[in-house]
Amino acid sequence: MEWDFRNIDDEGELNLKKFFWKCTACGTCRSGYTYGPPPTFRVICPQGNKFGYQGYYGSKGKAALARWMTGCSYLKDEKFEYTPEFLHTLYSCTECGGCQNQCMIDFKPHIIDTIEAMRAKAVQDGKGPLKEHHVLVMSMKNNDNPYTGPRAIRAKWMKKIDNDSKLKDINKESAPVLYYAGCTPAYNAPVRDLALSTVRVFDKIGLNYGALGKNEVCCGSTVLRIGERDQFERVASKNLEQFKMLHDERGVDTIVTSCAGCYRAFVEDYPHSDAYKECMDGIKVMHTSELLYEKFKNGEWEPTKEVKMKVTYHDPCHLGRHLKDWIIDWDGSKQWKGSYLDCIDRGVFEAPRELIKAIPGIEFEEMKRSRNNSFCCGSGGGIKTAFPDWAAENASLRVEEAIDTGAEMIISCCPFCHANLNDGAKVIKSECKTMDLIELLDQAL
Ligand code: SF4
Numbered sequence: 001m002e003w004d005f006r007n008i009d010d011e012g013e014l015n016l017k018k019f020f021w022k023c024t025a026c027g028t029c030r031s032g033y034t035y036g037p038p039p040t041f042r043v044i045c046p047q048g049n050k051f052g053y054q055g056y057y058g059s060k061g062k063a064a065l066a067r068w069m070t071g072c073s074y075l076k077d078e079k080f081e082y083t084p085e086f087l088h089t090l091y092s093c094t095e096c097g098g099c100q101n102q103c104m105i106d107f108k109p110h111i112i113d114t115i116e117a118m119r120a121k122a123v124q125d126g127k128g129p130l131k132e133h134h135v136l137v138m139s140m141k142n143n144d145n146p147y148t149g150p151r152a153i154r155a156k157w158m159k160k161i162d163n164d165s166k167l168k169d170i171n172k173e174s175a176p177v178l179y180y181a182g183c184t185p186a187y188n189a190p191v192r193d194l195a196l197s198t199v200r201v202f203d204k205i206g207l208n209y210g211a212l213g214k215n216e217v218c219c220g221s222t223v224l225r226i227g228e229r230d231q232f233e234r235v236a237s238k239n240l241e242q243f244k245m246l247h248d249e250r251g252v253d254t255i256v257t258s259c260a261g262c263y264r265a266f267v268e269d270y271p272h273s274d275a276y277k278e279c280m281d282g283i284k285v286m287h288t289s290e291l292l293y294e295k296f297k298n299g300e301w302e303p304t305k306e307v308k309m310k311v312t313y314h315d316p317c318h319l320g321r322h323l324k325d326w327i328i329d330w331d332g333s334k335q336w337k338g339s340y341l342d343c344i345d346r347g348v349f350e351a352p353r354e355l356i357k358a359i360p361g362i363e364f365e366e367m368k369r370s371r372n373n374s375f376c377c378g379s380g381g382g383i384k385t386a387f388p389d390w391a392a393e394n395a396s397l398r399v400e401e402a403i404d405t406g407a408e409m410i411i412s413c414c415p416f417c418h419a420n421l422n423d424g425a426k427v428i429k430s431e432c433k434t435m436d437l438i439e440l441l442d443q444a445l
């Protein structure tokens with residue numbers, strides 16, 4: 001299976017260089033703007049907020065460093081080298097895409113690709129990722145998960161499933177829906193309940209579904225985000241082959257994920273494989289919130305039990321602003337070659353909110369930063385592994401914003417955000433907790 005990720009030093013008329021050279025260093029990407037009325041702006045870049053926007057942090061800094069990395073000499077007199085400062089800057093970005101949402105020039109669609117291509121080059125040159133990531137990478141090599149847990153315990157969470165559950169072992173039985181639980185609920189004990197809640201909710205709504213148990217393999221998102229493309233391609237190829245087998249032999253037509261990171265990997269990263277079309281033919285990928293909202297809209301179920309709670313909702317970056325179809329004038333027929341024209345927003349923003357609001361007794365209040373202008377929890381892009389204290393500190397800013405709404409609970413749709421926001425609450429000794437949407441729905445059924 002071949003993969004076609006972009007490289008920082010690719011040649012050709014419309015390579016990444018063409019786009020990162022277009023950054024004007026205007027600094028618009030520092031803040032999330034709502035043009036109003038009344039106009040507002042709020043910090044949107046966790047990295048810039050922590051380390052300072054001047055110098056090389058923020059996306060304009062990445063553009064400048066990409067120029068240096070590919071041979072521009074005006075930034076420094078000497079040749080490019082992997083200095084500790086360069087690596088710190090490159091790897092202390094959460095890849096949240098906040099900057100990408102703000103930028104309005106031709107660099108916009110290519111910002112995350114540029115950061116990831118720089119990281120991939122650092123790995124290729126033996127300089128990346130950071131030493132703090134090495135355990136994660138070794139775990140992926142040895143265990144097919146980033147959490148250092150042995151393969152044998154991937155299915156341990158399933159031992160707590162009720163005996164009368166309808167969950168099928170899809171290795172042996174057919175079902176149209178594969179529940180892909182992901183590594184975080186499997187290996188990260190504080191968020192394990194969300195997989196159990198998912199099973200209870202799917203049972204309650206009468207879904208015909210199965211899971212892979214110990215045969216599930218990591219989606220590869222964590223290693224791809226830090227530039228370890230070989231490891232990503234290895235596990236992603238296994239998954240694509242397994243998904244095809246499940247479609248052909250077990251009748252799977254829908255893969256449902258609990259995790260925003262898995263979802264993003266399946267819909268945004270897996271299409272870079274030349275086997276994607278063949279392996280995913282007849283299969284659609286949905287986040288649990290999308291599947292449940294679709295069935296709710298069709299009248300197939302509804303939350304019936306009252307849950308008296310004031311809540312707010314945190315948009316995971318990988319379930320929100322990362323999901324875009326960019327419209328680029330590649331041939332120059334509309335403006336000029338490579339000009340950014342527009343985007344189709346595929347962010348899963350409304351399904352979780354509509355489900356929350358459908359629960360009797362729930363009071364819902366938005367945070368000041370939401371949807372495409374959401375503030376990242378701070379755990380993505382390898383940050384939770386390499387900078388755990390800062391990840392929690394950043395999450396505490398988001399928790400404070402949630403507290404401002406009067407909410408007693410933050411609802412999220414990503415186990416990674418969920419765990420980090422709870423760590424953030426501990427930093428500021430807050431009683432405000434985070435739970436997954438599926439846990440809330442479990443209470444409401
Ligand atoms: S990335 Fe875009 S918004 Fe940010 S400084 Fe460059 S041109 Fe301006």
Ligand code: SF4
Nearest residue numbers: 045093094096097099
């Ligand atoms: S991806 Fe997020 S953390 Fe990285 S530069 Fe952009 S806004 Fe800042």
